[in-house]
Amino acid sequence: MSMQIETILIDIPTIRAHRLSVTTMRTQTLVLVKITAADGVVGWGEATTIGGLSYGEESPESIQTNIQTYFAPLLQTMSASNVAQAMQTIHKAINGNRFAKCAVQTALLDIHAKHLGVPVSELLGGRVRDSVPVLWTLASGDTDTDIAEAREMVALGRHNFFKLKIGAKPWQEDVTHVIAIKQALGADVSIRVDVNRAWSEMECIQGIRALQDGGIDLIEQPCAINNTDLLARLTQRFDVAIMADEALTGPDSAYRLAKQHAAHVFAVKVAQSGGLYEACQVAHIAHVAGIDLYGGTMLEGPVGSMASAQAFATFPSLAYGTELFGPLLLTEDILKTPLQYQNYQLHLPQTAGIGVEIDEDKIEHLRRA
Ligand SMILES: O=C(O)C[C@H]1C=CC(=O)O1
Numbered sequence: 001m002s003m004q005i006e007t008i009l010i011d012i013p014t015i016r017a018h019r020l021s022v023t024t025m026r027t028q029t030l031v032l033v034k035i036t037a038a039d040g041v042v043g044w045g046e047a048t049t050i051g052g053l054s055y056g057e058e059s060p061e062s063i064q065t066n067i068q069t070y071f072a073p074l075l076q077t078m079s080a081s082n083v084a085q086a087m088q089t090i091h092k093a094i095n096g097n098r099f100a101k102c103a104v105q106t107a108l109l110d111i112h113a114k115h116l117g118v119p120v121s122e123l124l125g126g127r128v129r130d131s132v133p134v135l136w137t138l139a140s141g142d143t144d145t146d147i148a149e150a151r152e153m154v155a156l157g158r159h160n161f162f163k164l165k166i167g168a169k170p171w172q173e174d175v176t177h178v179i180a181i182k183q184a185l186g187a188d189v190s191i192r193v194d195v196n197r198a199w200s201e202m203e204c205i206q207g208i209r210a211l212q213d214g215g216i217d218l219i220e221q222p223c224a225i226n227n228t229d230l231l232a233r234l235t236q237r238f239d240v241a242i243m244a245d246e247a248l249t250g251p252d253s254a255y256r257l258a259k260q261h262a263a264h265v266f267a268v269k270v271a272q273s274g275g276l277y278e279a280c281q282v283a284h285i286a287h288v289a290g291i292d293l294y295g296g297t298m299l300e301g302p303v304g305s306m307a308s309a310q311a312f313a314t315f316p317s318l319a320y321g322t323e324l325f326g327p328l329l330l331t332e333d334i335l336k337t338p339l340q341y342q343n344y345q346l347h348l349p350q351t352a353g354i355g356v357e358i359d360e361d362k363i364e365h366l367r368r369a
């Protein structure tokens with residue numbers, strides 16, 4: 001009874017340039033993991049990251065190599081039915097590699113949930129919601145384009161709150177851009193910013209003060225990943241919510257950030273957490289510590305986005321919503337039935353597994369040779 005595992009890279013152009021402080025994306029590389037159980041049931045997982053190695057510590061190519069070289073031989077000795085035991089074996093043999101571990105765990109959960117005939121959320125404690133609010137990230141680099149894009153999203157019923165990517169330009173220029181968008185969209189539209197760790201302490205103090213005065217609701221990862229002391233000082237200093245993103249790398253860091261009072265909000269990402277179980281643990285640590293929750297993304301395609309939704313649907317609260325818009329940033333879909341984005345929410349189906357039906361012909365056509 002052995003399992004087979006395959007890693008597939010798919011390069012898909014984005015609908016427009018997506019500008020972050022660490023990189024400008026024009027394509028996204030989906031990293032898909034396909035596990036076939038001994039009985040033929042297929043499970044899917046995703047280990048997509050942003051901009052090669054410019055955002056995270058694993059690249060699409062390193063994930064593929066490490067899964068083929070180190071995960072595959074382990075999986076060939078296991079049965080798919082006990083996900084906890086399989087992950088324990090993997091954790092004993094493989095250090096780090098959270099994204100790869102998340103993808104493998106997701107595919108194993110997909111198989112197990114399909115065997116049981118339940119959605120993956122039922123293996124994570126059960127749903128407290130059947131849909132999650134989804135924001136849109138304005139990151140064209142141009143103020144007027146961003147305003148027009150936001151208005152279109154509201155009119156379409158797709159998104160009614162927004163995140164702006166800043167940190168690439170001098171902070172004063174970024175603040176002018178953000179405030180112009182906030183004023184154009186009005187008091188009722190929540191605007192958040194993601195600095196992606198670009199600012200020094202003085203830039204944080206001056207930039208965040210101006211953004212707080214301008215009515216911005218949330219400041220995401222303003223400073224360096226490891227400078228959690230500064231993140232804690234900013235959390236004490238400001239009333240506007242400070243959110244940890246890159247600093248959060250699973251339950252252990254969640255515990256340390258909570259103990260340090262280093263954030264008002266946690267951006268929980270399944271890949272950064274090292275798996276769906278671990279993302280749920282991060283959420284529970286936050287909940288116990290009185291830290292609010294936000295469902296983050298690595299701009300995954302439909303597999304990783306629905307896997308994330310299965311986890312986020314179980315979170316005790318989701319005060320700041322989610323950013324599971326990754327599939328909408330891509331020019332190609334890889335599903336037989338597209339995900340259901342309606343009324344500003346992503347809806348979770350009741351189908352068994354993670355809730356996606358992959359178009360394998362499409363994947364064969366799009367995959368990297
Ligand atoms: O949050 C990040 O840092 C990465 C990602 C999430 C949304 C987006 O536009 O970029």
Ligand SMILES: [Mn+2]
Pocket residue numbers: 194196220221245246267
């Ligand atoms: Mn972020």
